[in-house]
Amino acid sequence: MNMVEKILARKSGQKSVAPGDVVLADIDLMCMHDLSANFVMKVFEHEMEGASIADPNKLAFAFDHNFAPATREAAEALAAVRRFAKKHKVKNVFDSGCGSLHHVIMEAGLVTPGMIVVGCDSHSPIYGAIGAFGTGIGNNSMAALGFTQNKGWFKVPETIKIHFHGTPMKSVMPRDISQYLVGKLGEDGAIYKALEYAGPYIESLEVNDRALFPLQAIDVGGKCGFVNPDEKTVRYVQRLFASKPSVPEFEMLANDADCRYAEIVDIDVSRIEPQVACPPTVGNVKPIDAAVGTPINVAEAGGSTGGRLSDIRALARCLANRRIHPDVRLQVVPASRDIYLAALKEGLFETLHMAGANIFPPSAGSNQAFNMGALAEDEVMISTQARNFPGRNGHPKARHFLASPLTVAASALTGKITDPRTLEVQ
């Protein structure tokens, strides 16, 4: 069995499972952002009237879309979730300004290897980067089965292994590689499948960068994505608990040597150029040449696939002692308060401020344009966000390109989409 199969077997009380089996498994953590917490709560109250929450400690809410609610309706929704949390003794509530859902949950140490984590959010596979099974589910699964019984039904997926090797070119970042994979497999290339990211390139990455890969599992239709846990996983988890009295016990359920794959895909990362996902979809991924020269209005480092400390550092490296193009608004959105503090202490915000950037509160940033990031007709954004579907950021005719933080920074400097390899970076 591989890691995912072992976790699903363990959590459903079985010795072994095989792809195609349907299991009813115990869930360790259920996470929701402000939007999904609000509607799951409504489903729970309306559909499961009188039911109680089996274990409120297994719920976690992070208000990441509304970092400072801009409408009365949004304020009411947040207030309703806070009341619900109080009433049902849900203590893992991370309020507005805390950061981006999954980053907040990871940093809070709520997830350890071997767990099953479900989220009312399609980027929930991220937890596969630290040896857990994570997947996105809807309101009913969460409210009806999760809230009341800590359980969920899962079909055991087949697994596709992606074997990455080689050393990337200068200025090519993990986001370029993960995005390249989306383009290569296609938006329906892995429907219902688990994706395992392996090989020397993945082994060389730290957990934070590995996380970009399962984060984008959904973009190829995947059920989950994972990296076989190793000593880097253990070190990451130990660091999470460095300031706490002890590290909770956890079990590393790593792959058996003889696990089976539906398919094995080989990727030489040394041949991959910077990649951009062009409008209108996440799967429309092209080498950067296809978009170079497109004038931009907004550039952003933020969102569940951006706003990490490494992203902000890359931005600062590129923009130090420079000034962004006068037609561009550059938005920097740290993914958590810890990242905000670290960036502040390192002086990255001063560098970026002097370059002309605006620093926003830790949040999901321009994702779906709740508190920021709406575009006018024909405006163009380039960002590290996860989605670029038309209408998601204001006008349906606005265009949104997704790229690495270095490409975002290089484009902010010149005012048009720019290959970061053409710029001197400190």
Add this chain to the structure above:
Amino acid sequence: MQDKITGRVYKFGDNVNSDIIIAGRYLIYIDPVKLAEHAFEMLGEGFPEKLRSFDILVAGRNFGCGSAREQASTAIKGLGIKAVVAASFARTFYRNAINDGLPIFECPAVYDAVAEGDEISIDLKKGVISHAGGEHEFPRIPESVAKILELGGLASYLKSTLELDREATA
């Protein structure tokens, strides 16, 4: 669930994402009627109204991809759509539709064979979708899943099983 679903087809292409089905700003609602007012509105003015005159959606590959929002299937139900037939579904949409009590069927052959406005008939017992031009088989829905659909979704299913448990132990 009824044995047959019959009606007029509206046809979509590949990779219809859940942002197109229902935009993020409407996720404050869970009511199918309210959601249906804004379903597919990105595709043009009057689009939700137009879809109400059809009964079954037929789509290409990966229908419902993107965000995991269950409101996508709820909004489609709210339009009065009786079923969705696609070449393939995004897994979150597939799961949500079942939990929401919206019948969905994977049948790639139907996509090429029918046009907008065609009348098709889905025979759930036989596992066959038929139209004027022919018949196509589809993999029958597993019994456990059919039971959830029959009761109108996961919440009703769980309530009914809880009630059955209570009756059994009473």
